[in-house]
Amino acid sequence: MRIFGIDPGSVRTGYGCIESSGSRWALHCSGAIVPPARSAFPEKLQVIHLELLARLTDARPDCVAIESLFHGLNTRSAFALAHARGVMLLAVTQLGLPVVEYAPAEVKRAVVGFGRAEKPQVQQMVTMLLGLAAPPKPLDVSDALAVALCHAHTAASGIPQADASPFARGRRVTSWRQLRPEDLEHR
Amino acid sequence: MRIFGIDPGSVRTGYGCIESSGSRWALHCSGAIVPPARSAFPEKLQVIHLELLARLTDARPDCVAIESLFHGLNTRSAFALAHARGVMLLAVTQLGLPVVEYAPAEVKRAVVGFGRAEKPQVQQMVTMLLGLAAPPKPLDVSDALAVALCHAHTAASGIPQADASPFARGRRVTSWRQLRPEDLEHR
Numbered sequence: 001m002r003i004f005g006i007d008p009g010s011v012r013t014g015y016g017c018i019e020s021s022g023s024r025w026a027l028h029c030s031g032a033i034v035p036p037a038r039s040a041f042p043e044k045l046q047v048i049h050l051e052l053l054a055r056l057t058d059a060r061p062d063c064v065a066i067e068s069l070f071h072g073l074n075t076r077s078a079f080a081l082a083h084a085r086g087v088m089l090l091a092v093t094q095l096g097l098p099v100v101e102y103a104p105a106e107v108k109r110a111v112v113g114f115g116r117a118e119k120p121q122v123q124q125m126v127t128m129l130l131g132l133a134a135p136p137k138p139l140d141v142s143d144a145l146a147v148a149l150c151h152a153h154t155a156a157s158g159i160p161q162a163d164a165s166p167f168a169r170g171r172r173v174t175s176w177r178q179l180r181p182e183d184l185e186h187r
Numbered sequence: 188m189r190i191f192g193i194d195p196g197s198v199r200t201g202y203g204c205i206e207s208s209g210s211r212w213a214l215h216c217s218g219a220i221v222p223p224a225r226s227a228f229p230e231k232l233q234v235i236h237l238e239l240l241a242r243l244t245d246a247r248p249d250c251v252a253i254e255s256l257f258h259g260l261n262t263r264s265a266f267a268l269a270h271a272r273g274v275m276l277l278a279v280t281q282l283g284l285p286v287v288e289y290a291p292a293e294v295k296r297a298v299v300g301f302g303r304a305e306k307p308q309v310q311q312m313v314t315m316l317l318g319l320a321a322p323p324k325p326l327d328v329s330d331a332l333a334v335a336l337c338h339a340h341t342a343a344s345g346i347p348q349a350d351a352s353p354f355a356r357g358r359r360v361t362s363w364r365q366l367r368p369e370d371l372e373h374r
Contacts, residue, residue, distance in 0.1 A: 045276055078269075079265070083269050083270070084273060085273070086274045089232055093230060
């Protein structure tokens, strides 16, 4: 079992893939996708999409866990993030992978045991849970690994599969299925 | 010269392509993209992406004009729309097409002469400007044609090329360029 976690961002997207190793979870790979700052916005989306497709193809996960939108952001940042998150969900779906989403507080509760934990606390717990020699950096990467670990813990009690609504208010669980040709014949 | 207009939506996306015919603009094609309501959100994004790629490939426009985010929406709808708009900008960029964005008020001002015009007024003007026998329906389609006409009018005084920011506050004009391999070598 391999879980690919995503901490989405329009400026920097952290990702981290974990795999079960006996009764523990181990780091498979991690990193960040950072589109060039000077690019036009649609080009940034293209970089995010291409890079994520490549990282997912390399990692070959069984499922993807992504953080839901964070409401503390200002509107401009939240909208930019939502555009970026759209192309991320697209990449995941194009590879036929199931995707679940977790709110930031859910992730913190699952990993640290406290929904309002600070990012460095999350980083510490991720380091410990994965048995890493050094904390994963930057914080986007440890956040992405925390999302994956959150799903690993939730999955232990039956893997939920969400419809990855753009705006999670509690996780809606629906069955997952592939896009079928008849889904396109609607016009 | 052919301009492809998009009125983006997560539930229904109108599109309309116009082409210059002497001193006037004529309808080339139009329609709506409606992902199946019962599908999970990532699948809807996939339908929007695939359909828009197909419609753009059929229409072969020189450029694309898309409406910017509308602030009157509630947050949930705006975030869903922003996810959908992300995959639309991706499709346009993947085909190497330049994209410009216009705020709803700009479109109305360009087409009706009044930034607070109602949708049926926009529909009437679109019908007249394109010399159509009947008004284009539904309203998403006439709105998409209005975005294209707005760009046609603006383009008459030098075609601006925007960076299609997720959140237009005045159109930022930057030069457009294709994604280059080195844009991906940033990690």
